Amino acid sequence: MIVYDPMAPDSTQGRRSDQLVQSIDIAATMLDYAGIERPETFQGKSLRGLVTGSDEPVRDYVFTENLWSTHFGNPRIEAVQDKRWKYIRYYAEASIAGEPPVYEELYDIVSDPGELHNLIDDTTHAETLKRLKLAWKTMLTKARGTGSPKVLRYTVDSEKDYRSK
Structure with a gap:
């Protein structure tokens, strides 16, 4: 930025x-x-x-989500990262109902900035993965809250309804 x-x-x-x-x-x-x-x-x-010159951390983790699966092949994802590690979850469905991911990735973005070596199955990073999964869950809950969504869900039918008005 x-x-x-x-x-x-x-x-x-x-x-x-x-x-x-x-x-x-x-x-x-x-x-x-x-x-x-x-x-x-x-x-x-x-x-x-x-x-103004301070170098105090703003946050410990960055949370990212793409909620829209597209016809271009962009899957729905959620990710969390700190200054060294990035954990990504991919989903097959477009819903946000808490389904399990179909694919996960873990990258050491300091030693692998191109994210070429997925370390998700490397047991030497099990504690890092556990920490990032906890951060993901915490940040996901904070981002979405616990109540009902305050926006309407968009469907193909709602597009037709909108266009006809």
């Missing part, structure tokens, strides 16, 4: 950080700069400290 603050001191201009950030942090950061309190429902965190 690239952030430019023309009012930041010269000492922080052009600075790089390896902290874990996400696009959901942009809104929280803008609210912080505007002096507006971040709503409790926001999952993003302010990056203002990083922009």
